[in-house]
Amino acid sequence: MSAFYDLTIQDLTGEILPLSSYAGKVVMIVNVASECDYTPQYKQLQKTYDTFKDQGFEVLGVPCNQFWAQEPGDAAQIKSFCEKNYAITFKLTEKVDVNGENQCPLYHFLTNERSPKPGQIDWNFEKFIIDKTGQIVERFAPELDPSDKAIQDKIQAYLA
Known part of the structure; x- marks a missing residue:
């Protein structure tokens, strides 16, 4: 079993979310912020979630305030x-640090040497894809919109 499934994180309501609840699903994890130039990507994240959720796809939004305090x-x-602004129905977690000494365990897992592109998070809306076995298989730059064909094609491939 993947170490991803051993992790937990609190959701936005304070409930513990065991990542093992995503076993057998493809998951996109995105560090999000409400006051970023990329915040409109929420719309495409929701649309992508709606498109693929019935095929075993999940989106997990992880609020973070480490980049110019854009999630206050x-x-x-x-x-x-x-x-109110994006009609988000996918899961959101508690606000966490994605870099630094207080980095949450999920982001420690995502950015370590097991990642296809290890290293710290550069900005809000960086995207990771976890496959059905809990492995990190993709990492996409913040500026790449979730509706981009490259991302959509990868999601479809991992769902197949």
């Missing part, structure tokens, strides 16, 4: 913003 809100503010 608390859990209630983040939830309200995402629901």
Whole structure:
């Protein structure tokens, strides 16, 4: 079993989310922020989730305030913003650090040597794809929109 499935993270409501609940699914993990130039990607993340969720695809949004303080809100503010502006229905986690000494365990896993592109997170909306076996198989730059054909094709391939 993948180490990914051994991890847990709190969701936005404070409940523990065991990542083992994603076993057998393809998961896109994205560090998100409400006040970033890339924030409109929420729309395409939701659309991608809606397109593939019935095939075993999940999106996990991970709020982070480490890049120019672009996610200043608390859990209630983040939830309200995402629901009101983008009708988000995929899971959002608690706000975490994705880099540095307080890096959350999930991002330690995503950025270590097992990653196809190891190294720290550069900016908000960096995307990782975890395959059905819990392996990190893709890492996409923040500027690459989730609706981009390269991302959509990879999701379809991993779902097949």
